[in-house]
Amino acid sequence: MCGRFTQIQSRDDYLAFLIEEAESDIPYDPEPIGRYNVAPGTKVLLLNNRDDSLHLDPVVWSYAPGWWDKAPLINARVETASTSRMFKPLWNHGRAIVFADGWYEWKREGDKKQPYYIYRKDRKPLFFAAIGKQPFDARDEAEGFLIITAAADKGLVDIHDRRPLVFTPEAALEWMNPETAAAQASELAHDAAVPADEMIWHRVTQAVGNVKNQWPELIEPMSDMK
Structure with a gap:
C-alpha cells in the first residue's frame, strides 16, 4: 500500500522532469514544497489534464462517496480499480498524477514495525498514478483522490x-490524457510502470x-x- 510519502522539491522541479514544454495554467514557483511526511486526509x-492543459490542484488524499459508510479509502488496487463499481468512473474520467520523491513503508522486525524510505536510485522524481472525482478544482472534499497500488x-x-x-x-502524460481510453490506461498500468x-x-x-513531524x-x- 501507500500510506505516507514525501513532496519535497518545488513544483517546477517535478514538472521539468515530466516534460520540457506543455500547455498549462501552472504559475512559476521555485519554492520547495518541503513536505517530508504527507499523510492521508x-x-x-x-x-x-483538463481543457487541453495541465493543472495543479490541492486535493484531499482520501475518497468516500456519499453512500460509503466506512472509513475513507486512500488506495485503489490496480488489479480491480478499472472494473469495480466504486472506482471505474474515476478510472475512466478522473486519472491524475501525484508528484513524490519517495514513500514510506513499515516492516515488522521483531516486536516492532520498522519504517523504511523507498525512492529511485537516481533520486529522480516519482509520478504516482492516481484517480479521483472530477472536477478537481471544485468538488466535495469527501471525494478527493486515491493512489493506485500494484503488487510489489x-x-x-x-x-x-x-x-x-x-x-x-x-x-x-498519457495516463492523464483525457483522450486515453480506459483500456489503454489499463495497458499503461501493466506495461509502463517503473520497475x-x-x-x-x-x-x-x-x-x-x-504525522506532525515534517x-x-x-x-x-x-x-x-x-
Missing part, C-alpha cells in the same frame, strides 16, 4: 507486498510515524542519524 498537489516485486516485496504504481514521464529494480530503500526513524531528518538513513 491532507490536501496534496494533484496534477491533471523483486526486493521490494521484502518490505511490503504492495507498492504505489509509479510511471515514467511519458506514461504519466522495482530502479528503487532503493533504507531504514528511517520511528518519528515518521507522527523534518528533513525523517528521510535520512538510521546509520547516519545522531
Whole structure:
C-alpha cells in the first residue's frame, strides 16, 4: 500500500522532469514544497489534464462517496480499480498524477514495525498514478483522490507486498490524457510502470510515524542519524 510519502522539491522541479514544454495554467514557483511526511486526509498537489492543459490542484488524499459508510479509502488496487463499481468512473474520467520523491513503508522486525524510505536510485522524481472525482478544482472534499497500488516485486516485496504504481514521464502524460481510453490506461498500468529494480530503500526513524513531524531528518538513513 501507500500510506505516507514525501513532496519535497518545488513544483517546477517535478514538472521539468515530466516534460520540457506543455500547455498549462501552472504559475512559476521555485519554492520547495518541503513536505517530508504527507499523510492521508491532507490536501496534496494533484496534477491533471483538463481543457487541453495541465493543472495543479490541492486535493484531499482520501475518497468516500456519499453512500460509503466506512472509513475513507486512500488506495485503489490496480488489479480491480478499472472494473469495480466504486472506482471505474474515476478510472475512466478522473486519472491524475501525484508528484513524490519517495514513500514510506513499515516492516515488522521483531516486536516492532520498522519504517523504511523507498525512492529511485537516481533520486529522480516519482509520478504516482492516481484517480479521483472530477472536477478537481471544485468538488466535495469527501471525494478527493486515491493512489493506485500494484503488487510489489523483486526486493521490494521484502518490505511490503504492495507498492504505489509509479510511471515514467511519458506514461504519466498519457495516463492523464483525457483522450486515453480506459483500456489503454489499463495497458499503461501493466506495461509502463517503473520497475522495482530502479528503487532503493533504507531504514528511517520511528518519528515518521507522527504525522506532525515534517523534518528533513525523517528521510535520512538510521546509520547516519545522531
